Every structure is written in structure tokens, then in C-alpha cells.
Amino acid sequence: MTRSQSRTRLLLSLVVEAGDPRLVAWRERCDPVELWHAVVRGGPEIPDPWREAAAEAPRRADHALRRAEEAGARWLVPGSAAWPVALDDLDEVDGIGHVAGAPLGLWVRGGGDLSSIAAAPVAVVGARGCTTYGAEAASDIAADCADQGHAVVSGAAFGIDACAHRGALLAGGPTVAVLACGVDVDYPRAHAALLRRIGEEGLVISEFAPGAEPQRHRFLVRNRLIAALSVGVVVVEAARRSGSLNTLHWADQLGRTTMVVPGPITSQASCGTHLAVRDGKALLVTSGRDVVADTFGVVDADLPAISPAARRVWLRLGTEPQPAEQVAAALRLSPVAVLRALRELERHAVVAGDENGWRRDRVPGGTQGVG
Amino acid sequence: MTRSQSRTRLLLSLVVEAGDPRLVAWRERCDPVELWHAVVRGGPEIPDPWREAAAEAPRRADHALRRAEEAGARWLVPGSAAWPVALDDLDEVDGIGHVAGAPLGLWVRGGGDLSSIAAAPVAVVGARGCTTYGAEAASDIAADCADQGHAVVSGAAFGIDACAHRGALLAGGPTVAVLACGVDVDYPRAHAALLRRIGEEGLVISEFAPGAEPQRHRFLVRNRLIAALSVGVVVVEAARRSGSLNTLHWADQLGRTTMVVPGPITSQASCGTHLAVRDGKALLVTSGRDVVADTFGVVDADLPAISPAARRVWLRLGTEPQPAEQVAAALRLSPVAVLRALRELERHAVVAGDENGWRRDRVPGGTQGVG
Structure with a gap:
């Protein structure tokens, strides 16, 4: 580059x-x-x-x-080491509405390394006008995910988004705010302090230039980045026509794990999430443990003590075999490093390889929590 | 007989x-x-x-x-016109725990005709120690089902069961209490008035002789009748090891539609229901409309104006073809009556027949509400 x-x-x-x-x-x-x-x-x-x-x-x-x-922000483009390659998946799928494609580049504010923070992030999004129940659920789930080492991605909006960021920050985990305006624009205004903290302990990113104002259309455009950046997307509270369901739709389109949190059937705020389960568009999750189990096939606590590289490789593998080179390219690791990680995982008997490539085999730590 | x-x-x-x-x-x-x-x-x-x-x-x-x-009760056995043949399905499936088989007969108290009440009933069961949310949900769902002409079956226990019966009664629909004691025994004592009303407007049934006291084991034995008698079973609130999950298990074993109502993830009372969805053991339902749609493939409001016989035949048909004689035997209707009903349904273009038998074709009233 x-x-x-x-x-x-x-x-x-x-x-x-x-x-x-x-x-x-x-x-x-x-x-x-x-x-x-x-x-x-x-x-x-x-x-x-x-x-x-x-x-x-x-x-x-x-x-x-x-x-x-x-503002302490930088312009990042594909090909640079810090580029989150997961975003490139957006060029491989059909658009939704009149929105499509990977971003040309990203404005990034914050000290973190986006590609490493984005190794296995989970998005937690939902209604702006959430209930106190939804706020508590989002905060708990985000904290649980952060606790297990997953960055929490959200949109910094009022309601569920803010609770997700705060939950992750309280757990001491990294969190990524993806904005529909410039990374130096405090929107919503009341979240100026929250956005400053996210910038200090995590990352604030946007494909819109510094100074750009949020526009209605840009929220939908932004949603595709939240989905693409994450391995799984959880919606906590969404009314029937909520913007969060657009993010869930993108996640589905991109093959990410789609999840929703249930709530009282008497609450309009849980209408859209329940419908997503009924329509087979999302899995029902009740905790951060469920989220991690459904997204990564196993909760981190069950993984044996392995090196960070082995963990990244394991999280990337699925039940279908993948060539080691493909895993290396996806993770931006050298083929040698990936093979070393695979040997380590093989010693733990949690992966299996054949002429078609490598796949997850036994689940570490038993049969619990397997998606 | x-x-x-x-x-x-x-x-x-x-x-x-x-x-x-x-x-x-x-x-x-x-x-x-x-x-x-x-x-x-x-x-x-x-x-x-x-x-x-x-x-x-x-x-x-x-x-x-x-x-x-x-007590105004009678002893009913298989072969009599009023016998609910759905119970015979219990002889076709494996037992659960140390419980198996169809009952030898039933004690029935109440003026209703069990076989007609049991044409398309739905069970609504759940935790004794329910929350006010669960109580409201059970009552609403039971009322909705009764409103659409489905008898509501439950166990007359404290909590969800009582709310289900009361919801059905309030909607003016028939309700069936299946007891783990004699039909003349007021258990729980506090439900004496409720049981009297159910006996007046619906049916109280049991396979235990009049005077029999409820015993711990008998509740599990009774659960299989609730499941077998119903076309679908809904659990509203169940802790992780609730007896209602035993009823759900029986429903699954018997090929009945299994459903649960979600609740707040912070509520222990919804733990078992959420787990059932996650384990793929039950569908998530949020209303009586969902229950009827998932159980019968269509909500009654969508069925065209058809004769009661045609409605019964339609509810019995599935997407797999069944010979008319089989439908006749299952519904205890004459083959001629079933053929007349099928012709009627054919005129509405909602069934299709070929050399393998008859099946549902188009959904009446459009594509909504199809399970």
C-alpha cells in the first residue's frame, strides 16, 4: 500500500x-x-x-x-497491517436496500490496534428507547463478552448501544464505537464523555471524514460495518422496525452469527427480537456465555491453556475443513505461524486435518456450550 | 365396548x-x-x-x-364414542422415566363431550411459583386460544395452570383440568371453586379413581395425559428443572407442537423455557395467535367459512399426504363424512389429494401465520 x-x-x-x-x-x-x-x-x-x-x-x-x-485520528486503508480484513467480506455479498460494498478506508481514533482488537469481536446493539430491563441485559452481556476477551462493537447511540460500550468498559475490555459521523464529532452530544473514554480505552471508527455530520441514511450505511467487523451480532431489544434489525440483516448476509435476547412478550421493545427467533433469523441468547458459545462454538473458559495465536486460529476454524493458507491469509499470520498453532491445537486434540484442510474436532473441555 | x-x-x-x-x-x-x-x-x-x-x-x-x-363423574374407556383417541398415541411411543402407555380409562366430571372438546385443544402449563408477568402471559394466551375455539388443557395447579384455566373461562371457552388425584378431590384446596367452575363449563378428568390423593409420582404420570390430549403444548415460565418441562418432553415424544413463552433473561422462572428454545426442543411463541399458527399451521381467523367437519379435517391434515380412511379413523368420523369435508376443502383450494392421500395445500387467507 x-x-x-x-x-x-x-x-x-x-x-x-x-x-x-x-x-x-x-x-x-x-x-x-x-x-x-x-x-x-x-x-x-x-x-x-x-x-x-x-x-x-x-x-x-x-x-x-x-x-x-x-483529534488524534488516522486514515486506514485495505492492505495496511492494521486493516480489519473482515470488512472485505462486504465486497462478497449482495447489498441491502441501496447500501453495498466494503469501505474505501476507515478513520480510526484511539490507541488500540484495530486488527488485533477485531480478532474476535462481538457486536451488541439495540433500541435507542430501551427499557431498564434491556439496558441491564445489554450491559451484562457486553461485560461477559469483554470478560472473555472479546471486544464489544456497537454504535454509541442512546440506549442499548451506550449500555453495551459501558458494560465492556466496566469489565476492562476493549470496545469499538462505529459512528455514522466523523470520529471527532460528539454525536449524540450527551455521549461526549463516553466517546472520549472509548477513544482512550478502545477505538472510535468511521468511514465518514472528520467533521462529517450524522445523516439519517448514514446510520444504515454504518450498520454494515458493525456487522462486518464482528464475528457475531447480538440484538438486545428492537421494536418491529428497528434499525438494529438492519444490522442483524447485514450480519445474516455476511454469515456472521445472528443472536437476539428475549424479553417479556408484553414489551414492544422485544417484539422485533422475538420475531427474529420465530423467523429463524437469529438464535436466542440469555447471557454472554450463550453469545460466546453460539458465536465461537465454545466458551473461552473451556479452551485449554493455549497460545494467543493458537486461540485465534481455533476461533477461525469451523466444522468444514479449511486449508492452512486460507486461515493464514484471513488472520494475517504467516503460514509458518499458523502451522505451529495447528500443531499446538492438534496436541490438545481439538482440531483435525486431512487433505481438505483443518477443522475443529473435539470441543475443548467437554460437550457443554457447543453451538 | x-x-x-x-x-x-x-x-x-x-x-x-x-x-x-x-x-x-x-x-x-x-x-x-x-x-x-x-x-x-x-x-x-x-x-x-x-x-x-x-x-x-x-x-x-x-x-x-x-x-x-x-360427584357427577363417569368412567370412560377406549372404544366408547366419547373416548379421546389422541390418548392412544401414548401406546405408540417410548415412555419417559418409569412412566409409559395409554390410560386404561378416564374418570370424567363435567357436562362437555371429551372427544369434541378434544378436537383441537392446546395445553398451557408452567411454573407453580410463577411471576406476575408469567401469570399475565398465561392468562392472555389461554384466552386467545379459547377465543379461537380451542379448548385449553392444564393441570389446575397453582400459578400458570390456574391462570390458563381462568383465562380460558374468562374468554368463555372450554377448559380441561387433568388431575393427579380423583376428579372429586379438591387439590390444591384453594382451587375448590376453580375446579367446580371448570367442572361446570368444561371438564375435570383423571385416570386416578375418585377419592385418590395426589402423590408426587402421579404428577409426572398425569403430565403425559396433558401432552397426549393436546395438539400443542405451551410452557409459560419454567425453572431449569420444572415439571412443565416433563410435559413438554412428552409432547415432543408424541409429535405434538412444543412451544414456550420467552421472558426476561434476568428471571429464573424463564430459564427452562429459554433453554428449551436454545436446545431446539420448542418454538418461541409470543401470543395466542402464534400458538394457533404454530400448532395448526394457520390461525382460525384465516380459515374460510367452512363447516365444522371440514375444519376438523383440515386441522388433522398435514403437509404429508394421509389416506382419507386414516383421517376418518383418527377423527371418529365416517369415511363418507370425511370425503364430503375434503370436497368442501377442495372447493376452497386449501387441500390437495393424490394417490397417496390428502394434504394441506394453499394456506387459507394468504401466507401469514404459517408454521
Whole structure:
């Protein structure tokens, strides 16, 4: 990844609205540098607003980078070591509504390493107007997940999102806020202190440039990143047409584990979650332990004492065999490191390999908690 | 069914404890009359307690019949027109624990016709020590089911059971209490008035003779009748080792629809119901409408205006074809009546027939509410 490629992606991100499905079509035909040249040339295939915005883009890019520097944020693009490759899955699936595709890049604020925080994160999202029951459930589940070493991803909104972040922070675990505005914009205003703390102990990320204001459409665009970044998504309270169900839909589309927390049938706030279970769109979970068991097939407490690399490899494996090289690429580990981890897991008799690759075998620590 | 066969079954019921799996083994070899003779003769294969009890049985039978007459109850056996044939399914499945088999007969108190009340009943059961939330949910769901014409079966216990009966009664629907004691025994004492009302507007039934006291074991024995009598069983609140889960287990064994109502994850009373969903043992339902949709494949409101016979036939059909004679036998209708009902349903285009028999085709009233 050269500096100029990073700059080109930044320029494009200021010209093409995030999640625009036309970008997916273009990227199938050419790389970002070629697309940028096409936009600047302004051929007949280029939408007018892109061409018009292109003239202003270099100046706006400089402005965005200056704001980012002031806020302690950086611009991250695919190919850099810190890039969470899970986001690239967005280019492999169909869009939802008029939103599609992986982001051109990400603005990241916070000291953490996104790729390591994002090794096995779980998203906890839900209704803004949650009940006290939902608030307690979200906070408990997020704390449980964080306790077991999983970063908690959410959207920093009022209600469930805020409880999820706070639960993770209270448990001393990392948490990632994915915003529908710039990483330096305190939205909602009342969450300025929460966002500052997340920036200090976790990460605040966004595909929108610093200074960008949240817009209605951007919340839906943002939701796909929450889903893609996470191995599993839990919805705690959602009314029948809640935005969180959009995140669940993305998670389903991306093959992530989709989960919901039940609640009283007398509560409108649990209507959407119950419906998701009835429609077979989500598993029912009642605790952080359930979430981890359903998402990773085993709760961490059951894993034998293994090296962090072995744990990452194990979490990546499924019941279908995968070639070691594929696991290495997905985890951004060297093939040698992956093979070493696989040998370690083999000694614990929790993986099995054959000519088709490697898969999980026995569940560590017995049969409990297996999804 | 002759009077002497009915008498023989009554005598046997006073000698062999209800649900004794040894009775199932015997009945595979001989009919009740032959078994009674063997018991009286007291061969080496006959357990001592049976032989000893046989001597007292005629006197106890007369006593039971006298008590029944005083209480306005009758003794019902298989083969009589009022016998609910669904109970015979118990002879086709494995037992649970040390309980197995269809009952030898039933004591029935109340003015209703058991076979017609039992055309499409739904059981609503749950924890004795329920929460106010559970009480409300049980009452609402039972009322909804009764409103749609389904009798509500339950066990007349404290908590959920009582709320289920009361919900059905309030909706003006029939309700059936299946007891673990005699139909003339007010257990629990505090439910004397409730049991009287159920006897007036619905039915109180038991396989234990009038005057029989409830015993711990008998509740488990009784549970299989609640499940067998019902097309679907809903559990509202159950702790991890609740007796209601035993009823759910029987329902599963018998191929009945198994359902549970979710609740707050912070409530121990919903622990067992959530676990049943997670284990794939039950569907999650949030309303009487869900219960009817999941049990009968369609809510009654969606069925076109059809004759009661056609409705009974439709409820009996599934997605797998069944010969008309089989449907007739199961519903105790004449083959001619069933064929007439099928023609009626065919005009509504909701059934389809081929050389393998008849099955549900299109769902009446659209695609909603289909299980």
C-alpha cells in the first residue's frame, strides 16, 4: 500500500458517498487509482455529482487530515497491517436496500490496534428507547463478552448501544464505537464523555471524514460495518422496525452469527427480537456465555491453556475443513505461524486435518456450550 | 365396548398404578380381559402387589363408582364414542422415566363431550411459583386460544395452570383440568371453586379413581395425559428443572407442537423455557395467535367459512399426504363424512389429494401465520 494509493482512496471517499452500490460495480472493473482518474476526467459513465465533487476533493482531504490530526485520528486503508480484513467480506455479498460494498478506508481514533482488537469481536446493539430491563441485559452481556476477551462493537447511540460500550468498559475490555459521523464529532452530544473514554480505552471508527455530520441514511450505511467487523451480532431489544434489525440483516448476509435476547412478550421493545427467533433469523441468547458459545462454538473458559495465536486460529476454524493458507491469509499470520498453532491445537486434540484442510474436532473441555 | 370390558379396565386400573410400563408390555401380549384373568389367577409373571390388590379390586371399584356418581363423574374407556383417541398415541411411543402407555380409562366430571372438546385443544402449563408477568402471559394466551375455539388443557395447579384455566373461562371457552388425584378431590384446596367452575363449563378428568390423593409420582404420570390430549403444548415460565418441562418432553415424544413463552433473561422462572428454545426442543411463541399458527399451521381467523367437519379435517391434515380412511379413523368420523369435508376443502383450494392421500395445500387467507 503506497501513500498515493491511500490518498487516492481518501479522495474517492470524499467524492462517493459511503455504501454507494455504484462503487462496487466500478471496483469490479478497475482499481481505485484508475477509478479516480476516470472521475477526474469525467467521462460519460461518471455521475455528475462525483465529477463536481472531485474538484473540491484535494482541498477537503487536506482539511480532513488536519482535523484528524487534531483529534488524534488516522486514515486506514485495505492492505495496511492494521486493516480489519473482515470488512472485505462486504465486497462478497449482495447489498441491502441501496447500501453495498466494503469501505474505501476507515478513520480510526484511539490507541488500540484495530486488527488485533477485531480478532474476535462481538457486536451488541439495540433500541435507542430501551427499557431498564434491556439496558441491564445489554450491559451484562457486553461485560461477559469483554470478560472473555472479546471486544464489544456497537454504535454509541442512546440506549442499548451506550449500555453495551459501558458494560465492556466496566469489565476492562476493549470496545469499538462505529459512528455514522466523523470520529471527532460528539454525536449524540450527551455521549461526549463516553466517546472520549472509548477513544482512550478502545477505538472510535468511521468511514465518514472528520467533521462529517450524522445523516439519517448514514446510520444504515454504518450498520454494515458493525456487522462486518464482528464475528457475531447480538440484538438486545428492537421494536418491529428497528434499525438494529438492519444490522442483524447485514450480519445474516455476511454469515456472521445472528443472536437476539428475549424479553417479556408484553414489551414492544422485544417484539422485533422475538420475531427474529420465530423467523429463524437469529438464535436466542440469555447471557454472554450463550453469545460466546453460539458465536465461537465454545466458551473461552473451556479452551485449554493455549497460545494467543493458537486461540485465534481455533476461533477461525469451523466444522468444514479449511486449508492452512486460507486461515493464514484471513488472520494475517504467516503460514509458518499458523502451522505451529495447528500443531499446538492438534496436541490438545481439538482440531483435525486431512487433505481438505483443518477443522475443529473435539470441543475443548467437554460437550457443554457447543453451538 | 361391552359393560364387562369397561368393568375389567376399571378393575385393572385399581390394581396397576397408572403409567406403569409393565402394563404396556402386558397389553402387547393380551387384551385387558385376558390380563385381568391372569392377574386373578396370579401366575408367576404377575407382580405380587397386583395379585394382592386384585382381591380388593371389585369392592374398591364399587366404591369408586359410588363416589363418582355422587360427584357427577363417569368412567370412560377406549372404544366408547366419547373416548379421546389422541390418548392412544401414548401406546405408540417410548415412555419417559418409569412412566409409559395409554390410560386404561378416564374418570370424567363435567357436562362437555371429551372427544369434541378434544378436537383441537392446546395445553398451557408452567411454573407453580410463577411471576406476575408469567401469570399475565398465561392468562392472555389461554384466552386467545379459547377465543379461537380451542379448548385449553392444564393441570389446575397453582400459578400458570390456574391462570390458563381462568383465562380460558374468562374468554368463555372450554377448559380441561387433568388431575393427579380423583376428579372429586379438591387439590390444591384453594382451587375448590376453580375446579367446580371448570367442572361446570368444561371438564375435570383423571385416570386416578375418585377419592385418590395426589402423590408426587402421579404428577409426572398425569403430565403425559396433558401432552397426549393436546395438539400443542405451551410452557409459560419454567425453572431449569420444572415439571412443565416433563410435559413438554412428552409432547415432543408424541409429535405434538412444543412451544414456550420467552421472558426476561434476568428471571429464573424463564430459564427452562429459554433453554428449551436454545436446545431446539420448542418454538418461541409470543401470543395466542402464534400458538394457533404454530400448532395448526394457520390461525382460525384465516380459515374460510367452512363447516365444522371440514375444519376438523383440515386441522388433522398435514403437509404429508394421509389416506382419507386414516383421517376418518383418527377423527371418529365416517369415511363418507370425511370425503364430503375434503370436497368442501377442495372447493376452497386449501387441500390437495393424490394417490397417496390428502394434504394441506394453499394456506387459507394468504401466507401469514404459517408454521
